[in-house]
Amino acid sequence: MIEVEVVGVGVRADGLDGWQAARPVLAGTAPFVPAPAPLLAPTMLAANERRRIGPVIRLALAVAQEAAESSGLPPTALRAVFASANGDGATVHAILESLASPGQQVSPTQFHNSVHNAAAGYWSIGTGSTEPVTCLGCHDATSAAALLTAAAEAQAERRPVLLCVYDLPFPEPLNTARPTAGIFGAGLVLVPGSGAGPQPEGAAVPGGAKASAPLAKLVIDWRAGPPPPSRAAPCPDFDALARSNPAARLLRLLQALAADRPDRLVLDLLDGYVNIVVQPCSTTPPSSP
Numbered sequence: 001m002i003e004v005e006v007v008g009v010g011v012r013a014d015g016l017d018g019w020q021a022a023r024p025v026l027a028g029t030a031p032f033v034p035a036p037a038p039l040l041a042p043t044m045l046a047a048n049e050r051r052r053i054g055p056v057i058r059l060a061l062a063v064a065q066e067a068a069e070s071s072g073l074p075p076t077a078l079r080a081v082f083a084s085a086n087g088d089g090a091t092v093h094a095i096l097e098s099l100a101s102p103g104q105q106v107s108p109t110q111f112h113n114s115v116h117n118a119a120a121g122y123w124s125i126g127t128g129s130t131e132p133v134t135c136l137g138c139h140d141a142t143s144a145a146a147l148l149t150a151a152a153e154a155q156a157e158r159r160p161v162l163l164c165v166y167d168l169p170f171p172e173p174l175n176t177a178r179p180t181a182g183i184f185g186a187g188l189v190l191v192p193g194s195g196a197g198p199q200p201e202g203a204a205v206p207g208g209a210k211a212s213a214p215l216a217k218l219v220i221d222w223r224a225g226p227p228p229p230s231r232a233a234p235c236p237d238f239d240a241l242a243r244s245n246p247a248a249r250l251l252r253l254l255q256a257l258a259a260d261r262p263d264r265l266v267l268d269l270l271d272g273y274v275n276i277v278v279q280p281c282s283t284t285p286p287s288s289p
Helices: 019-027 047-052 055-071 089-100 108-114 118-127 142-157 236-244 246-259
Strands: 002-013 079-083 133-136 161-167 184-192 216-224 263-269 272-280
Touching (some): 019 246, 055 089, 055 161, 079 142, 108 118, 118 161, 142 161, 142 184, 142 246, 142 272, 246 272
């Protein structure tokens, strides 16, 4: 079992423009209106870097920055896990178009943005962080793999970890081969659970920074075999988005955090599943998946 606490959250999707605005919508106390989410160039980057990045990296940095700021911890103190099922599909599409043209000239900027760790690289540049970063993709199980990786690292290293999961649709014709709908990005800052053992020497947050009060404790483990049936999300629109965008598999977790309610959910991962128990800091026993 892995025990971690959530101390920071970021979210961007159509109709979910940041955690504070999205929280009542996710909690079901405000209507969901899927207005387009603005993906602004992040202020953490210098002008040259801002000009080079596209929507996918803007999405990733927006949720990462929001989660870090809400955690109360400096970005330079955060290890990170950046995860995307699709990566930067628009850049890959542009490179394939260039390769299919007579000149076959590929832009160096397009090439370095096409690699799977591009968003993490810009995060490290923008924040000046030298903390380790893991970048991964696991098709439709990306959210599950990333959450399990970030939680395991937080507990094993006794350090805060930023989790950033993000996906956008591909341009056509790639989107026909890999259908993805909607914009979705989520960031979580995880810290070791208070019951996970003493903090080792050298693991203190630089500068003695204190994390924000935790929203909830997560108890996470991986289990072999088919997952148990999972009931639909409380909002049908969210359920549809979670089915159509790999990053949005985290929506139900965000809904539990927003509503300050206990929950138990499962996320498919390879030949098994990740079992997640959400225990808000008030709490009653969690419901079934």
